[in-house]
Amino acid sequence: METNAKPKTETQPVRELLLANQAIARGAWEAGVTFAAGYPGTPSTEIIETLAKRYPETNPRWSTNEKVAFEEGMGAAIGGLRVLVTMKHVGLNVAADAFMVFPYSGTNGGFVFISADDPGMHSSQNEQDNRYYGRMGKVPILEPSDAQECRDFVIAAFDLSEQFSTPVMLRTTTRLAHHKGLVDVGPRREVSQREFVADAKRFSVPIYRKLHRPKVEERLEALRAYAETCSFNRVEHSDNAVGVITSGISYQYVKEVLPDAGVLRLGMTYPLPPEMLRDFCGRYQTVYVVEEGESFIEEYMLSLGINNIQGKALFGVIGEYSPGRLRQALNLGAAVPQPFTEDIMLLPRPPMFCVGCGHRTVFSALRQLKVTVAGDIGCYTMGALPPFEAEHTTFCMGASIGTAVGLERAGHDKVVAIIGDSTFIHAGIPPLIDAVYNGSKLTLVILDNSTTGMTGDQPHAATGYNALGQETHKLNLVAMCKATGVENITVVDTWQRKEVARALRKAVKYNGPSVVIAQGPCMQLPEMKRRGIPPYTVIEELCTQCDACFKVWCPAIKRTAANFPLIAGDECTSCTVCAQVCPTEAIVLAETAVVA
Amino acid sequence: MSKVYNLMFAGVGGQGSLLIAELTSIAAAHAGYDVKQTEVHGVSQRGGSVETHVRFGDKVYSPIVTPGEADAVIALEKLEALRFAHYLNPTAGVILVNTYEIVPGSVVNADKMYPYETIEYLRGKGLHVLTLPASQIARDLGDGRMANVVMIGALSTRIPIPDSSWQKALHLRLPARYLEGNLKAFAAGKQAVEAEIVSN
Ligand SMILES: Cc1ncc(C[n+]2csc(CCOP(=O)(O)OP(=O)(O)O)c2C)c(N)n1
Numbered sequence: 001m002e003t004n005a006k007p008k009t010e011t012q013p014v015r016e017l018l019l020a021n022q023a024i025a026r027g028a029w030e031a032g033v034t035f036a037a038g039y040p041g042t043p044s045t046e047i048i049e050t051l052a053k054r055y056p057e058t059n060p061r062w063s064t065n066e067k068v069a070f071e072e073g074m075g076a077a078i079g080g081l082r083v084l085v086t087m088k089h090v091g092l093n094v095a096a097d098a099f100m101v102f103p104y105s106g107t108n109g110g111f112v113f114i115s116a117d118d119p120g121m122h123s124s125q126n127e128q129d130n131r132y133y134g135r136m137g138k139v140p141i142l143e144p145s146d147a148q149e150c151r152d153f154v155i156a157a158f159d160l161s162e163q164f165s166t167p168v169m170l171r172t173t174t175r176l177a178h179h180k181g182l183v184d185v186g187p188r189r190e191v192s193q194r195e196f197v198a199d200a201k202r203f204s205v206p207i208y209r210k211l212h213r214p215k216v217e218e219r220l221e222a223l224r225a226y227a228e229t230c231s232f233n234r235v236e237h238s239d240n241a242v243g244v245i246t247s248g249i250s251y252q253y254v255k256e257v258l259p260d261a262g263v264l265r266l267g268m269t270y271p272l273p274p275e276m277l278r279d280f281c282g283r284y285q286t287v288y289v290v291e292e293g294e295s296f297i298e299e300y301m302l303s304l305g306i307n308n309i310q311g312k313a314l315f316g317v318i319g320e321y322s323p324g325r326l327r328q329a330l331n332l333g334a335a336v337p338q339p340f341t342e343d344i345m346l347l348p349r350p351p352m353f354c355v356g357c358g359h360r361t362v363f364s365a366l367r368q369l370k371v372t373v374a375g376d377i378g379c380y381t382m383g384a385l386p387p388f389e390a391e392h393t394t395f396c397m398g399a400s401i402g403t404a405v406g407l408e409r410a411g412h413d414k415v416v417a418i419i420g421d422s423t424f425i426h427a428g429i430p431p432l433i434d435a436v437y438n439g440s441k442l443t444l445v446i447l448d449n450s451t452t453g454m455t456g457d458q459p460h461a462a463t464g465y466n467a468l469g470q471e472t473h474k475l476n477l478v479a480m481c482k483a484t485g486v487e488n489i490t491v492v493d494t495w496q497r498k499e500v501a502r503a504l505r506k507a508v509k510y511n512g513p514s515v516v517i518a519q520g521p522c523m524q525l526p527e528m529k530r531r532g533i534p535p536y537t538v539i540e541e542l543c544t545q546c547d548a549c550f551k552v553w554c555p556a557i558k559r560t561a562a563n564f565p566l567i568a569g570d571e572c573t574s575c576t577v578c579a580q581v582c583p584t585e586a587i588v589l590a591e592t593a594v595v596a
Numbered sequence: 597m598s599k600v601y602n603l604m605f606a607g608v609g610g611q612g613s614l615l616i617a618e619l620t621s622i623a624a625a626h627a628g629y630d631v632k633q634t635e636v637h638g639v640s641q642r643g644g645s646v647e648t649h650v651r652f653g654d655k656v657y658s659p660i661v662t663p664g665e666a667d668a669v670i671a672l673e674k675l676e677a678l679r680f681a682h683y684l685n686p687t688a689g690v691i692l693v694n695t696y697e698i699v700p701g702s703v704v705n706a707d708k709m710y711p712y713e714t715i716e717y718l719r720g721k722g723l724h725v726l727t728l729p730a731s732q733i734a735r736d737l738g739d740g741r742m743a744n745v746v747m748i749g750a751l752s753t754r755i756p757i758p759d760s761s762w763q764k765a766l767h768l769r770l771p772a773r774y775l776e777g778n779l780k781a782f783a784a785g786k787q788a789v790e791a792e793i794v795s796n
Contacts, residue, residue: 017618179632180634323662347709349679385702387704
């Protein structure tokens with residue numbers, strides 16, 4: 001390969017290398033945002049995190065769930081502030097009730113919300129295309145194509161929101177949100193608060209909403225006209241016979257694969273500009289519609305009677321796009337190489353519970369109990385995988401409890417629902433109230449690791465800290481459960497495996513609803529990493545090679561050539577669980593082993 | 597159109613492949629290139645395999661590297677080298693492998709199925725494989741976790757980014773208390789490859 005190409009001079013100014021989510025945060029700050037709310041969810045989480053770390057004057061917060069975040073945002077926007085609300089795609093399902101009604105009154109201060117979609121389901125339970133939500137709610141959708149545009153579009157979105165007094169959806173996808181690029185940034189614009197005029201006809205009383213119904217259509221028509229000329233949509237004509245209509249990150253793939261084609265890059269994908277689409281397609285023989293996700297643009301074009309287009313039939317609706325995938329679909333160049341698997345074992349490396357994770361003991365015990373376990377969304381979803389295989393359903397946040405109640409009705413006499421602390425607060429409280437109210441005898445296990453682990457450890461209401469790291473009221477989970485009417489509540493140290501097993505056994509036997517709260521902070525929390533961690537070690541002379549410690553499934557326990565367990569000293573978190581299972585006390589604190 | 601360099605970083609969650617990809621991106625930006633990087637977050641803390649793509653050149657569109665087009669694959673672990681080797685440009689690219697093995701903890705009997713013969717296998721496929729004991733080199737320098745920085749020291753001999761830009765990236769991105777050790781790790785990686793090329 002070429003190694004002697006000349007490097008560039010170092011005189012140009014260095015722009016900031018930003019994750020697109022950081023660029024969104026930066027744009028929001030520059031746009032003068034003074035209220036921001038969200039609930040963690042990949043790939044949206046870094047937006048609020050960046051605001052909290054770098055731009056606290058935007059008043060960022062983690063809300064209880066996406067609906068609450070959206071409603072707080074609505075209030076702040078009606079009250080005249082510029083507001084950013086963030087969520088992953090499925091978060092909008094939770095917030096949909098608020099989202100669907102807000103466009104009727106419209107907003108006062110600029111209101112922009114991020115819907116971070118996940119084609120390819122890198123870290124999600126489904127692949128829904130939220131552009132349909134934009135269409136259903138009749139709000140404009142913006143789709144940037146790189147990190148720079150993430151910043152630029154957010155700023156422009158606030159002006160658009162205020163110009164049309166509409167909430168604006170900015171849709172990202174995993175590949176966009178989690179790519180880094182160079183971004184030119186600017187200063188913050190101080191935007192003064194708009195006046196809030198109390199207006200019951202606008203902001204309350206459903207019967208008056210009828211009056212606003214036609215306004216939604218008028219606004220939509222105005223937006224459609226705006227879409228024809230707005231700077232979000234960009235035409236790059238060429239004299240090629242092939243044209244491409246594309247949006248979002250797919251634009252970048254098109255530029256790689258079809259560098260000579262004419263391109264209409266739609267930065268605003270709802271409402272779509274009919275004349276622009278017709279005009280563009282009139283200039284090319286064949287037009288490819290390259291949009292990740294569903295057939296959203298293409299269907300609209302077909303409804304306009306444009307028929308020299310090819311889209312989903314070629315490129316597909318499932319999963320992520322990539323330059324390789326486009327090239328393959330268009331039969332350009334050689335086949336894209338596949339992983340090497342011939343005559344060699346390409347072992348998978350699925351994710352697993354971290355070293356010292358407190359969830360492990362709970363799943364070991366559940367496996368022993370042989371009960372039906374309705375699971376939920378979080379790190380503990382891995383309890384469904386080998387070697388534990390002790391979780392039988394996972395749907396969406398909070399679903400464990402309702403599903404368990406239903407399974408119980410369907411004849412599973414003892415069911416366990418298992419849920420993380422963050423998920424319990426997000427969506428687990430109404431179903432627990434319901435379970436007690438409707439006479440369920442389920443056992444609910446709350447995995448209280450003092451954080452939202454799956455998404456990278458964000459605080460929540462039961463941690464006692466807010467997004468800015470300030471101390472605040474700490475929700476009492478025991479009192480919360482008690483208030484629903486559950487009387488049998490046990491709190492255990494999650495690293496005491498016998499206690500955990502005993503508590504679960506008793507709870508499952510109990511003739512009525514019961515709750516077990518397994519407590520122990522996530523090992524990824526900075527305070528857990530910072531604490532002095534004396535590692536454990538194996539005394540080989542005492543080890544009988546019974547393999548009990550291997551059945552803890554801790555990644556820090558390796559096997560030596562002589563078949564002994566070996567605890568990696570720099571990985572061990574001193575959780576003690578392997579020492580608890582060792583029948584010959586061969587696993588001890590490394591420092592005491594030296595003395596012995 | 598001028599050349600765009602394609603790099604693929606592979607490793608196991610916790611090994612710091614994301615960090616060295618970012619150091620490379622910062623160095624490339626400092627050297628005046630356009631640069632894009634893509635990573636899939638989420639499983640990195642949970643011991644899964646982690647891939648990060650970096651592309652730099654005059655103008656970069658896609659952040660994604662296409663299989664068969666990488667100028668270099670930088671693998672912090674052997675099995676991950678195998679997993680991402682097909683990204684390599686088979687005629688012009690080089691795969692840099694840290695000869696370190698992490699047996700997947702979540703797969704039953706993984707130690708019996710692990711592809712220990714990966715290096716010979718990839719060479720047998722005609723790929724240009726450079727191996728170096730980066731974890732050992734890093735441990736000898738006092739901290740095995742610096743294996744990732746040893747690897748970019750090695751990488752630096754294969755791509756047109758000047759040393760001053762690498763130094764700048766390390767200074768910008770690493771906490772002061774780790775800087776000195778990592779500068780040594782970087783230099784050691786560079787030397788290791790230069791020695792290995794001679795022996796090839
Ligand atoms: C509606 C919705 N919002 C957000 C997410 C993203 N998400 C997945 S799991 C999770 C919470 C995990 O925290 P917790 O329940 O405390 O369990 P842990 O991962 O800490 O074990 C979140 C926010 C989601 N899947 N669905």
